[in-house]
Amino acid sequence: MRARMESLEVLANNLANSTTAGFKADRESYSLYVSPEANSAGTLPLTVPVIEKNWTDFTQGPLQETGKSTDLALAGPGFFALGGTDGPVYSRSGSFRLSTTGALQSGDGRPVLDTLSRPIQVQPNSELRITGAGELFQNGAPVGQLQIVDFARPEILSKKGQNLFVLPKDTALADQPFPARSAQVNQGYTEAPNTQAAESAVRMIHVLRQFESLQRAMAMAGEMNQKVLDEVVKSHG
Numbered sequence: 001m002r003a004r005m006e007s008l009e010v011l012a013n014n015l016a017n018s019t020t021a022g023f024k025a026d027r028e029s030y031s032l033y034v035s036p037e038a039n040s041a042g043t044l045p046l047t048v049p050v051i052e053k054n055w056t057d058f059t060q061g062p063l064q065e066t067g068k069s070t071d072l073a074l075a076g077p078g079f080f081a082l083g084g085t086d087g088p089v090y091s092r093s094g095s096f097r098l099s100t101t102g103a104l105q106s107g108d109g110r111p112v113l114d115t116l117s118r119p120i121q122v123q124p125n126s127e128l129r130i131t132g133a134g135e136l137f138q139n140g141a142p143v144g145q146l147q148i149v150d151f152a153r154p155e156i157l158s159k160k161g162q163n164l165f166v167l168p169k170d171t172a173l174a175d176q177p178f179p180a181r182s183a184q185v186n187q188g189y190t191e192a193p194n195t196q197a198a199e200s201a202v203r204m205i206h207v208l209r210q211f212e213s214l215q216r217a218m219a220m221a222g223e224m225n226q227k228v229l230d231e232v233v234k235s236h237g
Contacts, residue, residue, distance in 0.1 A: 022093025
């Protein structure tokens with residue numbers, strides 16, 4: 001039942017973010033727990049499924065056209081680098097905006113970083129063109145380039161909020177970010193989440209039915225134990 005409850009929490013979070021740009025679904029990895037009593041002589045092994053860990057599915061979501069010049073989507077492996085007081089964070093969500101002063105920002109106000117880890121600053125009232133390599137142009141002149149990075153082992157990234165990722169502290173040099181050479185920037189698009197609301201809803205119903213079946217089984221076991229106790233009391237009454 002505990003494993004089913006944890007699974008419901010994961011599915012509920014996926015369902016809640018089924019419209020969040022750049023969201024990456026969480027999945028469950030299961031293992032079997034063997035009770036300590038199973039090692040005793042003459043006892044039957046008692047094994048139950050438990051969620052060993054949750055893992056993030058980094059499969060790319062479909063690209064959706066918006067026509068907005070500050071909406072960007074990555075095709076291929078990679079992450080946008082964002083700044084902030086809590087250090088660099090990484091995201092697949094390119095739902096950006098320009099501030100009144102021309103700062104390119106994420107939806108929650110984080111500065112979008114260039115290849116030198118500086119906040120990108122452009123002219124707020126000039127047309128912005130962004131190439132597939134992440135180069136920014138205004139009035140035909142280059143004004144910066146997006147910092148797009150990848151990781152040798154993206155599974156070590158930790159989620160922060162809905163669609164941000166951070167590196168653990170004291171990360172080894174081999175796991176530090178490096179330029180994502182194969183990532184392609186698509187201007188006027190956003191990346192949809194890689195989870196579908198219908199799929200998550202169906203799985204939630206299936207898991208909920210399993211949970212309810214386990215509840216009924218426990219209730220029946222409790223009733224049977226109570227009947228046995230009642231019979232023992234009667235026989236010794």
